[in-house]
Amino acid sequence: MKRSIRVGYMLMGAAMAGAVALALTILPVATAQDADHGGASAVADGHHGAGAEHPGAGPLTVGDISDHQAHTIIAAAVAKAVEIDTKMDIAIVDAGGNLKAFLRMDGAWLGSIDIAIKKAKTARYFDMNTGDIGGLSQPGGPLYNIEHSNGGLITFPGGIPIKDANGNVIGAIGVSGSSVENDHTVAQAGADAAN
Amino acid sequence: MKRSIRVGYMLMGAAMAGAVALALTILPVATAQDADHGGASAVADGHHGAGAEHPGAGPLTVGDISDHQAHTIIAAAVAKAVEIDTKMDIAIVDAGGNLKAFLRMDGAWLGSIDIAIKKAKTARYFDMNTGDIGGLSQPGGPLYNIEHSNGGLITFPGGIPIKDANGNVIGAIGVSGSSVENDHTVAQAGADAAN
């Protein structure tokens, strides 16, 4: 997955009005031309990871998912959902656990709106896959009924932290709409598209 | 507007099957006018939901926003937000008032996530612009404190119903992140892109 998307649009050049050109830089998608031009060089945005660099007594510098990335991730998740013949609700939260982007595919479960969002939040709240938390929240487990916290967590698979190129968490994706295995597969496809 | 399907049932008299008889008992009594007009033909009198057609005793047929449309609408709203130099939270709900798509532009207010979603829901819940409701919910107004219903409504501008080409409501858009004038402008740009 490339992120050099502006390149192709830049070629459309003078014919584009300013506003549209700006919008394109925000909501891009990779094209065949991108590959030809070599994508990465066009992305000079230098994310700082949530691993956070601390410049002395000053504030933390943290990485955070962009709307650009959120779109790329959702597009990759939808592509995977279509590939495996499922209809999914897909939610992206940022480094603060706040909703960044969401899409419910036509015909996807209504009940999965909330579950997709909660999976994404759960994954970011604890920086681990939701299914891993679920393994700890069973009766007798160390996190039994953790689902009661934070206004309701979802601890079965389908939520995955999103990391930058350095492995720092910058957000999370939550997917719901099919079996938990399919949910996880689609979420992973999305998370993998972040970089 | 009349609705006189029961008249037809009354004429079925002794032959009435149990289920139909039961239905008769619950559905409202026919008015005198209904009887004069002859029952069944009055069924298709438009006394139904957004764009709904009522096929006799069968289900309603209604329009609903597609993920394709939701994307087009968000893109148009983002383009307008960029044009007027604002950062917006943009939410789309479907005909049932359920979240269909969402995007928070980079740097847009966190507090606008909930407001954008509530604006979209409010616009669909009452099929009118949120600002119009706000004009009625002021102190002394006929809908004073309506905001306490439905888990919290937002009744200042920025929420607009989304209609199909025939003017039937198929969803709504809610925008928050700037002045209410700007929020409305961006929401309108989105709503206008539906067809």
Add this chain to the structure above:
Amino acid sequence: MKRSIRVGYMLMGAAMAGAVALALTILPVATAQDADHGGASAVADGHHGAGAEHPGAGPLTVGDISDHQAHTIIAAAVAKAVEIDTKMDIAIVDAGGNLKAFLRMDGAWLGSIDIAIKKAKTARYFDMNTGDIGGLSQPGGPLYNIEHSNGGLITFPGGIPIKDANGNVIGAIGVSGSSVENDHTVAQAGADAAN
């Protein structure tokens, strides 16, 4: 409005299966025959009002709306709604303020589901019309912001207590879906049908 409705169905007699006959006694509707037979004599159920008689040290005896009455009331409200060309959400609560019956007419506002229920509850919680409470809850009024209590009240017109023949409150009706004047008109038509 009469409540002798079983009479007409009784005439259908032996042809009806037991279950259907039973159901009919629960969910009846007035017919022309009722008028001929003189309705009231068929209703020997003698409701005790919420005005409550206290038999010594024993429990209170209170009146409570029946499902039979709830249906009759909703039917009357729907008939009025159709007559004035509106689409309404109609809710009935019992003497305990708990939901007894509800109907959303096709095409009626989604946002009115909650408002109709809250109007009915508000009317029963204080045994007065919701609009009367609204007159007291304005800024500077003695009940300012009472809407924040009880999980959210609605204090504009459309909620009316339902009383038995002796004037004792046995429940309430809440109507939402049009102007507050129309809402009140429809609610009153329903409340008037209780006896």
Add this chain to the structure above:
Amino acid sequence: MKRSIRVGYMLMGAAMAGAVALALTILPVATAQDADHGGASAVADGHHGAGAEHPGAGPLTVGDISDHQAHTIIAAAVAKAVEIDTKMDIAIVDAGGNLKAFLRMDGAWLGSIDIAIKKAKTARYFDMNTGDIGGLSQPGGPLYNIEHSNGGLITFPGGIPIKDANGNVIGAIGVSGSSVENDHTVAQAGADAAN
């Protein structure tokens, strides 16, 4: 299942209007298979909602339960409840999961008001019987604690999707007031009466 509407856009090339270009950026990228199959024809591939037809870029067309049907269904449920000597709370939600109709039979549990409504919503949210979800949400199951989502789900029997004559979900019924077996029996009687 493929979905390749974007292919068509790619072919539009230089002639693309701004709005279309924006839409392109958001909609998921076409897969290689899509290209081979030729884009537009794959749009109508059934990748949509309950009974939904997707007219190109326009809105979905979906079925929704009517008030007429809701009444018929409740009457059938009441008849069954009477037949098996139970007192039930019966709720009907529409295709959007919003309350359409409700009836609490005389003497039915107050606590079943919320349960009946939640069962109906749960059944529609996931388009399956609530009991089937409950089988998956047990400790160790794949959906453990899913009940924490959506403001509270009920996952024991008594909630059943309501389908039109073609098998498309148009709403759901939820019944509570007796054993879960009885609740399910009554709900099934209601659901069966939809057509």
